[in-house]
Amino acid sequence: MKEDILLVGTGALATLFAARLSAAGHPVSMLGTWKDGLLSLRENGARIQDADGIEHAYPVRVTNDPREVSGAKYALVLVKSWQTERAAGQLHTALAKDGLALTLQNGLGNRETLIRDLGPDRVSLGITTTGATLLGPGLVKVGGEGVVSMEQNQALGPLEAALRESNFTVRVVEDAQSLVWGKLVINAAINPLTALLQIPNGELLSHPKARRMMGALARETAEVAEAEKVHLPFGDPVSAAEEVARKTAKNLSSMFQDVRRGAPTEIDAICGAIMKRGAKHGIQTPYNKACWTMIRATAHVARPAYA
Numbered sequence: 001m002k003e004d005i006l007l008v009g010t011g012a013l014a015t016l017f018a019a020r021l022s023a024a025g026h027p028v029s030m031l032g033t034w035k036d037g038l039l040s041l042r043e044n045g046a047r048i049q050d051a052d053g054i055e056h057a058y059p060v061r062v063t064n065d066p067r068e069v070s071g072a073k074y075a076l077v078l079v080k081s082w083q084t085e086r087a088a089g090q091l092h093t094a095l096a097k098d099g100l101a102l103t104l105q106n107g108l109g110n111r112e113t114l115i116r117d118l119g120p121d122r123v124s125l126g127i128t129t130t131g132a133t134l135l136g137p138g139l140v141k142v143g144g145e146g147v148v149s150m151e152q153n154q155a156l157g158p159l160e161a162a163l164r165e166s167n168f169t170v171r172v173v174e175d176a177q178s179l180v181w182g183k184l185v186i187n188a189a190i191n192p193l194t195a196l197l198q199i200p201n202g203e204l205l206s207h208p209k210a211r212r213m214m215g216a217l218a219r220e221t222a223e224v225a226e227a228e229k230v231h232l233p234f235g236d237p238v239s240a241a242e243e244v245a246r247k248t249a250k251n252l253s254s255m256f257q258d259v260r261r262g263a264p265t266e267i268d269a270i271c272g273a274i275m276k277r278g279a280k281h282g283i284q285t286p287y288n289k290a291c292w293t294m295i296r297a298t299a300h301v302a303r304p305a306y307a
Contacts, residue, residue, distance in 0.1 A: 002026045003162045006069055006094060008087045009078035010037035010062075012134035012257065013104070016142065017076060019046035020166040022058035029061040029069045031090055032079075038062050040138035049141040066093035073099050074159045077114065080258075081107040081269035088117035095122060100155050104128045104148065106187050106254065107269025108180070108277075125176040126150035127183045129244065130168070131201075131251035143251025144201075145169070151176035181225045182233040182240070187270050189218040189241035191255035192291035195265070195298070198256065202249025205242060214241055216287045221274050227281035259298050267295040 002025045007014045010032035022028045022045070030046075032038055045057040063069060072094050079087045084105065091101055095118060102124045103110045114123045129146030148163055149171045150156055156172075163170050173179060190201055193210055197203075204210045215238040222237035234240040258265045271285075271292040278285040 003074060003158050004029070004072070005159070005162060006031060006072040006075040007078060008032070008075055008090065008101075009083075010034045010041060010138075011078070011080070012132040012140050012254065013128070013130070014076075014078040015041070015046050015134070015138055015140045016048065016130070016132040017078060017166075017168075018060045019048045019056070019058045019140070020168065021162060022046060022060055023056075024162070024166040026162050026166070027061070028058075029063070029072070031063060031066060031069055031094060033064055033086075034137070036137040038064060040136070044138055047139045049135060049139060055139065066090040069094045071096045071099075074162075075099065075101040076159075077101055077103040077105060077110070079105065080254075080264065081105055081110055081266045082264050084110045084113045088114045092117045100124055100153075100159070102126050102150060102156065102159060106183065106191075106266050108184065108273040109269060124151055124153050124156055125180065127176070127179050129183065129186075131248045133252045134257055144248030146248075147171050149173050149176065149179050175231070178231050178233050181221075181228070181230045184270065184274070185218050185221045185225065185232065185237045186241050186244050187255075187266075188221045188274055188288060188291075189214045189237075190245055191253040192267065192271060192295050193217070194253040195255040195259040196291070196294055198260070200249060200256075201245045201251050201253060204245050205249075211242075213287065214238075214245070217241075217291065220278075220285050220287050224274050224278045224281065224283055224285065227283055228277060255295070259295070265295055265298075267292055271295070 004027045006029045042062040047057045111125045128148045131143030132140045133143045147169045218237040218241040271288040274288045
């Protein structure tokens with residue numbers, strides 16, 4: 001029997017996960033607030049554009065009312081970090097008493113926010129390095145195949161199986177916090193620079209000054225992780241960031257997509273969080289501060305959607 005899965009979010013990653021899970025035969029519900037996304041998903045399904053430009057659509061159930069999806073046993077949280085508090089409130093209504101929400105979000109603090117509303121037994125931590133570019137409401141293209149990593153939790157077994165069946169590479173790890181910080185190093189090194197320079201991930205490697213800045217951001221974040229007594233999942237943060245940029249060369253980072261649409265970004269949960277943790281340990285983080293300041297400034301710049 002295929003598992004029913006609730007996805008909280010209607011953006012790029014949520015649409016990608018919805019399409020793949022639905023294609024594998026799993027009943028998928030999507031809970032969100034973006035009106036254009038909800039309308040498109042309801043009318044056209046979750047759509048993926050393949051390498052040849054051909055669209056494939058898969059049926060999903062869509063709602064903005066958590067009461068319509070109450071009793072959900074498994075939920076994937078795929079909203080932006082600044083939306084986590086709202087998602088926690090929605091899940092308080094939608095998630096079953098014995099349900100489990102797996103966060104695959106960027107940045108720090110998402111699990112803690114979810115736990116405040118749901119309790120520690122109903123929240124699990126994970127990350128994904130899979131990339132997706134939002135072409136329009138309910139339509140994505142894959143921006144780089146990655147891995148879905150989740151902490152060891154026997155209750156996640158059915159969700160793990162569903163993701164594997166849906167062509168995701170899944171890894172179960174003992175220390176998910178290590179992976180969260182590992183992804184934070186990558187996000188801090190790539191996302192703000194691609195957003196500011198308006199370029200795909202891989203082009204950072206072609207610009208010497210941007211590449212040096214990327215390395216500085218990675219090293220700076222790794223220094224804060226060490227002070228937090230976090231063991232990163234790689235030895236060289238600069239090489240790790242460059243490898244991801246190379247593997248996702250054509251992908252537009254989520255922050256670039258947000259800035260281009262004139263939408264709020266996750267800069268506070270990435271560079272902002274690194275600054276705060278660094279200050280706690282007396283560590284200066286000038287590169288993260290510079291990116292945080294410049295990305296925050298873009299919030300007031302109007303940009304056309306999907307330009």
